[in-house]
Amino acid sequence: MSCVSSKQRALSRLRISFAVLAALSATATPSLAAAATQAELEAKVQSLAEQLAALQAELAQMKAQQGANSSSAPAGAPAVTSATAAPSSGSASPLSFFGYGELNYSQPRDNTADTTADLARFVLGVGYRFDDRTRLVSEVELEHAVSSSEDPGEVEVEQAYIEHQLTNSIFAKAGLFLIPTGLLNENHEPTRYYGVFRNFVETAIIPTTWREGGLAIQGNSEIGLRWDAGVSTGFDLSKWDATATEGQESPLGSIHQELALAHGKDLSVFGALNYTGVPGLRVGASVFTGGASQGGEELLSDAHITLWEGHVRWTPGAFDVSGLYARGHISNTRSFNSTKVGNPTLIPENFFGWYLQGAYRLLDHGRYNFSPFVRYERFNTASDYAALPAGLTPDTLADQKVWTTGFNLGFAPGVVLKADYQWFRDSALSDRFDLGIGYQF
């Protein structure tokens, strides 16, 4: 609301400036001209013109900011990526900056010694519009505050692609971009999901923030159907570390390449459909599939990875209800796994997860909004293994079940305070209390 007020003030100032300029023009009679030199008049006109230009720029900035703020609301707003928060082509400058960040504090119930406070993400984006059809979208992310050989942080390029508008409704992308999957991957800013941390299913099963390098086409039809298709780099199973536990935490997260000297022998293809033709409703599905040996491990030469998911989000009024199911499959791992028997983490054949989430905007007053939520997740990062001889097939992991409840409190456009409590059922993880703050601009 403060943004609207600012906009009104800017408009008001603009009108006053126009009035002054008109009055000056009307009174610029010969007699007045006699009282002031031609040079003085020209200087005044020049000054007013500069003020007018400044006000126009300010108004354009207000419009852009309003657009960004409106996309940061957690409810609704399907398929709006952070990149779209960049100023439109009507902006005074083709260059735009945007970003988001999140800080969190997490205290396990059973072991407070493991309590952590973390600047989990600090992301800055730069957009550049080359012309009315072509633009660059890029994001650079710093995770965990400090990145060095002795610190836990990482510096990553999260997105860096060129988008070209082919027709009014069809866009082409080339570069490093987010895979259109699930509810979070393209909408991963902290103001756009409930809970301090991203949900487990869209972290352990869908490796959000999941990006690949490649080519893609996106189209939007008049009936509210968005479709995506593309070819991209894929996963690299030769990176699988059977001696570590990362593969248990997120099978695909442990072997993604993120376009960091990515092996490109085995490319993948993907497609997604999302329907948003009914106000407040988003329903969609996606699939990503491709080879994953990347020529690095001969026993995995026939290995193939497929991940598919379906999702729905419905935001009637103050309600916000969503659900997602995702399932991954890795084929032809038997020979490789047989060389890794006894290690903690063999390659699973199947993994899956789903969740249901409900939220209600209890308060929506001025700059403040308050939305309690509850979410139930069930997922398994190794629900099945390819059968091995000699009784050496690993036991499948137990399904992990997590209840999360808490609230999002928005207190400024693009800023949210979050708190939640998570119960881990059938898991070695301790229940925990989480507190966080997130922002997007």
Add this chain to the structure above:
Amino acid sequence: MLGSIPSAASRSLRARISIFFLPIIGLLALLGLAGCGGSDSSAGSSTPAANGGQLSAMAQIGEKIFHDASLSGNGQMSCATCHDAQRAFAQANPEAVAFGGPGLDQAGLRNTPSLKYLSETPAFFFDAEGTPTGGFNRDGRANSLAEQAIRPFLTAFEMDNASAEEVVNKLRNARYAAEFRKLFGEQVFNDTDQAFLDARLALQAYQREDTDFYPFTSKYDYFLSGKAQLTDQELRGLALFNNPQKGNCAGCHPSGRREGGKPPLFTDFTYDNLGVPRNTTIDANNDPDYFDLGLCGPPRLDLADRSDLCGAFKVPTLRNIALTAPYFHNGKFQTLQEVVRFYVRRDTNPEEWYPIGTNGLPDKFNDLPDQYKSNVNVTEVPYNRHEGDAPALSASEIDDVVAFLNTLTDGYQP
């Protein structure tokens, strides 16, 4: 890089390098080796042998030196005398240690290690966490194969040369002396230190280039590349070998492919203190005050004041382990069965391994002075147990692990 090992062309450069730079030479050469994969493989995915399988001129001279008994004090002992190619270039005789000296009857101090799969061993260093790593000899005191070769030439109970000059004088009269001069320069024998260094660099080149030292042709190698299947027992053994809660052998002897898909070497190049029982068949151990303390001496001098490292010896490769009995630095055990059994029953049944002391209890870790017994690793699986606990492996599981270890012998025909 193997093919670029210096030959005559770089003779003048090397001539200016003093013996003090030898460790650096070794390290750089090793880095170069690692950079090219450093290994030939019939079953693995490493690079093929250098020079299309043809040894360089330097390596050919190295091979001749390796087999030349005339370079010893009594003219009867060469490198190959102790490093038997049929036993993975490990000790030829079945006793705990090898014998040398003027009458070939002086006992050594340690069991002769295999020379296979050493070429990628890094020079000795402490890693970021302070873990001693790398180096040659069982105590890592040599930083390269060329430096390692000093000891056997000049040790009284080995090849028994009194000095480098004595070795070079013998080289001067060797049947391949003309080739040596042709490669290293006509005046090479006028500079004793340089000629001795050249001879050892030639030995090093031979051990790096000849694929006999790193064939990667074990059944396990073929298994890793999908060209052979392990039996059920061998697979069970591999699983126990890898399992961090059972054998946990892979904790120090990694079994998986290395970065870049290179075949495993079954060593992480670190050191461990296992508390191996004293071997009274070694002559030196007749002196109750003599203790071989590995990293902290007595042969190694630079870490003598690191009492926390006393008793630690290098983790060897397990490739061809079935051929290299007896085992451990002091050759205490004759069979792999005994070795694996010792690992899992050392703490649950110490009476099986150590003599009973005057107090009626097993004298655990009896090859260490009392003040160093606390250095023995008693925290990691499988030796994190106590008397009365169940051993980490049962008798049949020990058999399974040994069956797997037998798949690491080179020369398997898939």
